[in-house]
Amino acid sequence: MKDKLSAVAKTFSPSPIQQLSHLAQRRNAINLAEGFPDFPAPSLLKSAAVSAINSDFNQYRHVQGICDRLAKIVKDTHGLEVDPLTDITICCGQTEAFAAAIFSIIDPGDEVILFDPSYETYNACISIAGGVAVYVALNPPHWTLDNEKFLKSFTSRTKAVVLNSPHNPTGKVFSKDELEVIATACCTNDCLAITDEVYEHITYDNTKHISLASLQGMQERTIITSSLSKTFSVTGWRIGWAIAPTAIASAIKNIHVRITDSAPAPFQEAALTALESQPQFFESLRQVDYELRRDFLARILAEVGLCIQFKAQGSFFIFAEIPEECLLSDVDCVRKLIEEAGVVGVPGCGFFHSNKLVEVGADNFYQKRYIRFAFCKSDDTLAAAAQNLQEFVNKAGAFDRSESVKC
Incomplete structure (x- = not known):
């Protein structure tokens, strides 16, 4: 029946990440791969959801109070004036909000600039819409924006720039100077921006998240997407939102209604x-929940021989580099960790698209030299992972020893 599939469907196939996830499940490996907390959500939230179910909030529903509250938050936090009646759409998670945003503005052939590495869902949505992803590499080890490459990536077909800050997978928070470059380019080239701000409340070491929409000239050309998922440890509740200029917000709302009708009512x-x-x-x-966990896991990964050249400024991921002495790819390193240490991360190649970079001379070497680990896990989970990794080092040697990598 494969001949019945659409051309778009045929472009999607299981990734190494999915295949390694199956191996990890068979090995009962400790999950430091997926970006969801394995500890309880706040009790107050759970009680509110139970109360809503018991009160029979179980049918299609749009809770205007959420929009009212979001409008106040963006006003207090970012100085943005948002109409809660017209400019906000509650969606089934940030993923749907992002997809609806793409489907609202992208026509076949339109180009969308993505920063490399990036979350794979972005490219998938762009492809489904018939758009073309144009990748601009961030420069390791601190994942800085190369202004020249970025500005050269704009063409007459550029419709939007996608910005994820704090960034998955690297943990980078884009600086004010970098945001100014992005904002100026969007205004100069008359293009839109879609921001993924799901980690906006999860930043470290006094690093501040700045919404791109708050910069001069950007509110009228920015679609903000975010969700409850990461901040409140409820990734399965699927409550997210898109905040956009009124005309675009109306289109997003119409698409949302036709795809899912409404987000889960009790949630x-x-x-x-x-x-x-x-x-x-x-x-x-x-400071208490995540910053301490970040530092703990970074120490453990360094003991295994992985390089932590960049300390995550936000999100809850460590993008650890495989040392040059290691002869294994990222996929093979992850497989080795699963089979010999019982710990699973995500190979970095799933986030890189350097072979599709438009700019000439892009260095592709680094795309297979990273593993992403999630530290949004309970103390018990992290302690168990630390024990397994220490036993792995004692038994097999760290990744920087040649005898441990020629397997």
Whole structure:
């Protein structure tokens, strides 16, 4: 029946990440691959969801209170004036919000600039819409924006730039100077921006997240997408949103209704409770819950022989580099960790698209030299992973020893 598939469907196939996930499940490996917390969501949120279910909020529903609250938050946090009635759409997670945004603005042949590495869902949505992804490499080890390459990537067909900050997989938070370059380019080339800000509350070491929409001239050309998932440890609730200029927001809302109709009703009610959280919740999330976990896992990975050249500024990922002495690819290194240490990460090649870079002379070497690890895990999970990795080092040697990599 493969001949019945659409041309777009045929472009998608299982990735090495999916295949390694199956191996990890068979080996019962400790999951440091997937970006979801394995500890409980805040009790107040769960109680609110249970209360909503018991109150029979179980049918199609749009909770306007969420939009009202979001409008206040973006006003207080970023100084943006947003109409909660016309400019906000509640979606089934950030993923749907992003897809609806792409489908609202992209025609076949339109180009969309993505930063490399990037989350693979972006390219998938662009492809489905018939658009063309144009990749601009961020420069390791600090994943800085190359202004010259970025500006050269614009053409007469450029319709939008996608910005994910804090960034998955690297943990980079784009600086004010970098955002200014992006904003100026969007205004000069009269193109839109779509931002993925799901990690906006998860930043470290006094690093500040700045929304691109808050820069001069950008609110009227920016679609903000975000969700509850990461901040409140509810990735399975599928509550996200898109905030956009009124005409685009209307199109996003129409597409959302035709795809999913509405986001889960009881979780929308609980979302309102989440969005009313006190500032100390977010401070604890950054400094107590995640910053300590980041530092703990970074030390353990360094003991295994992986290089931590960049300390994550945000998100909850460590993008660890495989040392030059190691003869294995990222996929083989992850397989080795699964089979010999019982710990799984994500090979970095799943995030790189350097072979599709438009600019001449892009260095493709680094795309298979990284592994992403998630530290949004319970203390028990991280302690178990640390023990397994230490035993792996004692038994097999670290990755920088030649006898351990010729397997």
